[in-house]
Amino acid sequence: MTDSTLDEGLQRLRDTGPERDGWLSNHAPMAVEALAHNGHEADIDGWIDAYRDRLEEAPRGISPIGREEWRDPLGDPTRTGDWIAFFAREVRETPWRETLATWWPRLLPGIAAGATHGVIRVGHAVRALLDEETTPRVDELGQGLAYWAARWQPLAPAGRGPYRSTDPRSALDLVPRVPDQRFGIRNRLAQLADLPGWPEAAGQVPGEGEVQHRLRAIVTAAVLRHGEYGYANALMLVHSATAPAAVLRALPALPSSMAGPSLEAAWAASAAVIAAYSPAESRIFDGAATSPEETIARAVESDDPHALKFADAAIEMWRADPDPKLLAVADQATAEITR
Numbered sequence: 001m002t003d004s005t006l007d008e009g010l011q012r013l014r015d016t017g018p019e020r021d022g023w024l025s026n027h028a029p030m031a032v033e034a035l036a037h038n039g040h041e042a043d044i045d046g047w048i049d050a051y052r053d054r055l056e057e058a059p060r061g062i063s064p065i066g067r068e069e070w071r072d073p074l075g076d077p078t079r080t081g082d083w084i085a086f087f088a089r090e091v092r093e094t095p096w097r098e099t100l101a102t103w104w105p106r107l108l109p110g111i112a113a114g115a116t117h118g119v120i121r122v123g124h125a126v127r128a129l130l131d132e133e134t135t136p137r138v139d140e141l142g143q144g145l146a147y148w149a150a151r152w153q154p155l156a157p158a159g160r161g162p163y164r165s166t167d168p169r170s171a172l173d174l175v176p177r178v179p180d181q182r183f184g185i186r187n188r189l190a191q192l193a194d195l196p197g198w199p200e201a202a203g204q205v206p207g208e209g210e211v212q213h214r215l216r217a218i219v220t221a222a223v224l225r226h227g228e229y230g231y232a233n234a235l236m237l238v239h240s241a242t243a244p245a246a247v248l249r250a251l252p253a254l255p256s257s258m259a260g261p262s263l264e265a266a267w268a269a270s271a272a273v274i275a276a277y278s279p280a281e282s283r284i285f286d287g288a289a290t291s292p293e294e295t296i297a298r299a300v301e302s303d304d305p306h307a308l309k310f311a312d313a314a315i316e317m318w319r320a321d322p323d324p325k326l327l328a329v330a331d332q333a334t335a336e337i338t339r
Contacts, residue, residue: 110152118148123246287328
């Protein structure tokens with residue numbers, strides 16, 4: 001991403017709010033970064049044109065947030081405008097890596113923010129910055145951090161103890177399901193506190209080895225599982241993969257001391273989405289093999305940001321370990337999300 005197309009797209013979106021129609025996330029900044037990262041810069045302007053009418057103006061602030069006064073407004077969506085102003089200053093006055101390192105451990109316990117879209121938006125912004133540091137990308141990191149802070153939402157406490165040595169795919173199948181899946185994600189996540197087996201499932205991170213390898217394995221497992229369980233809610237279950245993928249993208253910009261807590265939070269987020277939306281029964285997956293170019297092209301043609309971001313995560317895992325099923329599942333998810 002060496003041209004200015006992504007930066008111009010982010011500039012067009014700079015004054016839009018992080019949510020619309022209540023608390024639905026503004027996916028445009030994440031989507032345009034995924035387009036640029038996958039060689040579809042030429043589609044950015046058209047994608048924004050088609051999506052922009054859904055967006056709202058950025059909210060106004062109520063009262064400025066001081067650097068030492070951040071705890072009280074954390075997780076208060078009525079202070080979204082204040083958080084936007086706060087982080088606009090932070091990323092301009094402090095190197096972006098320093099800002100990220102300061103706020104990542106503060107925000108990480110609230111990884112469920114905005115149905116995990118807070119961390120996802122930050123992950124896309126960090127990936128763009130690691131590719132090239134520009135003012136619009138720095139500003140977008142501030143916007144992502146502001147959204148995460150405003151919607152900060154912790155998950156029910158996880159247990160502690162020896163990590164599972166089983167593979168992540170098997171571990172995801174052991175995550176218990178919330179009993180009432182009739183309503184939205186806030187209602188479902190609230191049930192985790194009383195869900196038998198949740199502390200053990202969320203606290204025992206599967207896999208072995210170094211953190212980035214374990215995170216890739218979790219994202220890969222969540223993508224592949226979507227092929228068998230995504231029929232229940234194809235759109236929401238993509239977050240079981242895109243949330244840990246966002247953490248993985250941020251890790252290279254973070255101090256090594258944050259790797260362990262980041263892994264734990266990423267696993268808990270993936271497990272929470274599985275608990276909230278996974279059906280009781282799987283189905284047989286029979287998707288056809290494809291190529292990364294075809295997979296991303298189908299997602300782009302769908303105009304759906306969830307399909308695009310899920311395909312982006314699947315392709316990222318495929319490039320690390322080219323399992324053709326990853327791409328086939330992403331194709332199927334695109335078809336089901338837009339059906």
